[in-house]
Amino acid sequence: MKEKDWKKRAALFLASQNISLFGSSVVGYALLWHVTLATSSGKWMTSTVLCLMMPQVLVSLYGGVVADRYDRKRVIVLSDGFIALVTLVLFGVFFAGYESLELLLAAGALRSLGGGIQTPAVSAFLPEIVPKEQLTKINGINQTLNSLSYLLAPVVGGILLGSAGIAWALLLDVITAVAAIAVLSFLEAPKLSPRQERSIWGELREGVAFTLARPLLRHLILCYGASFFLLSPAGFLTPLMIQRTFGNQVWRLTANEIVWTAGAFLGGIFVTYKGEFADKVRAISYSLIAFGVFFALLGMSRTFAFYLIIMGSSAFSLPILTTAETVLIQEKVEPTMMGRVFSIIQLISGSAMPVGMLLFGPLADWVSIESILVVTGILLALVGLLFGRVAKE
Numbered sequence: 001m002k003e004k005d006w007k008k009r010a011a012l013f014l015a016s017q018n019i020s021l022f023g024s025s026v027v028g029y030a031l032l033w034h035v036t037l038a039t040s041s042g043k044w045m046t047s048t049v050l051c052l053m054m055p056q057v058l059v060s061l062y063g064g065v066v067a068d069r070y071d072r073k074r075v076i077v078l079s080d081g082f083i084a085l086v087t088l089v090l091f092g093v094f095f096a097g098y099e100s101l102e103l104l105l106a107a108g109a110l111r112s113l114g115g116g117i118q119t120p121a122v123s124a125f126l127p128e129i130v131p132k133e134q135l136t137k138i139n140g141i142n143q144t145l146n147s148l149s150y151l152l153a154p155v156v157g158g159i160l161l162g163s164a165g166i167a168w169a170l171l172l173d174v175i176t177a178v179a180a181i182a183v184l185s186f187l188e189a190p191k192l193s194p195r196q197e198r199s200i201w202g203e204l205r206e207g208v209a210f211t212l213a214r215p216l217l218r219h220l221i222l223c224y225g226a227s228f229f230l231l232s233p234a235g236f237l238t239p240l241m242i243q244r245t246f247g248n249q250v251w252r253l254t255a256n257e258i259v260w261t262a263g264a265f266l267g268g269i270f271v272t273y274k275g276e277f278a279d280k281v282r283a284i285s286y287s288l289i290a291f292g293v294f295f296a297l298l299g300m301s302r303t304f305a306f307y308l309i310i311m312g313s314s315a316f317s318l319p320i321l322t323t324a325e326t327v328l329i330q331e332k333v334e335p336t337m338m339g340r341v342f343s344i345i346q347l348i349s350g351s352a353m354p355v356g357m358l359l360f361g362p363l364a365d366w367v368s369i370e371s372i373l374v375v376t377g378i379l380l381a382l383v384g385l386l387f388g389r390v391a392k393e
Helices: 005-039 042-069 072-095 101-129 132-163 165-183 202-210 216-236 238-245 251-275 279-297 304-315 319-331 335-363 368-388
Strands: none
Touching: 005 042, 005 072, 005 101, 005 132, 005 165, 005 238, 005 251, 042 072, 042 101, 042 202, 042 216, 042 335, 072 101, 072 165, 101 132, 101 319, 101 335, 132 251, 132 319, 202 216, 202 335, 216 238, 216 279, 216 319, 216 335, 216 368, 238 251, 238 304, 238 368, 251 304, 251 319, 279 304, 279 319, 279 335, 279 368, 304 319, 304 368, 335 368
8 A cells, every 4th residue: 555545535534524523523512511401401311312322322233334345435425415415404404493302302313313323434444544553543633623623613613603503504514525425436445355145143143243242342242331321410410510610601611612612633643653552451441540530620619610620630531542543453453343343342342331421411400410420430430441451452
């Protein structure tokens, strides 16, 4: 693979995906904040999380088969197009004056279905166009760009939600999706050997058997299941905590996301500069321990300034965790199985958070979110410590 060829392909792919991510992030923030400010309810937040995540979880294994069976670039384009079409219809309905929380969640569920097909293809596509020895650096660059998108998205989402309403955030997502598809159309992916097609269930069973037969992947699945269950309060209840404890102004919710993404941006720069993790299992372990400690400290915050400092510090570990996990799979798994392995990881991590919200969302209406964060943070640190002891790369 010629150096200038893979660099051009990687640049087009990263540009396309981060343009798409920016629009989706604006909608995600606007939707969550809209529900938070309209209801101030843990139960409504739980319903929102379930609608945004469970469809993606339910279709993820099928998405892995699709990613391993068909042209991954085409899968990404079609999925992005479907999500854009759903969002455009919702914009039209809201622009016409019919605003409904139930309709918003229904559209969110359809968008989630498209994401469940798209995500395994995106994760498995990068090794097709990037040399193996460059995967950590390119994934680090991608994490940095992701963080930049997340840094800008809450600002734009807050401005649109506060001044123009949620409908215009939806329209922005449609525009960015079209732009992302246009950029990706210039990428010429290498021709791969034809994949043998069997029954969907046969390929699903093959992917599950392949994953469970490898101790490292088994430990990773168990770790991610427990970790993302415990991550759910910090991931979804902190906006509610801010509203209840510090005030319900949109700028506070925006500041929360900005400091998180600023920390993740710096973490992405660190990963890019470092270039490689000699022990990826240890990198995952240390990242989870750091998350646990910082999330417990979030629960001890008594001022909004201290809360923001801890939130930003915790985010530094995110690019380390995601890059180490992604490259670990990209290096250890053959291309013909990669989509299914990523889909299984997506299934476990994606389902653990909604399951966590089934417990922690309603619980947040009975006990303080601060106490939930302290307990889950301590347990998360213990999970990270245990993973580092039992898993071997």
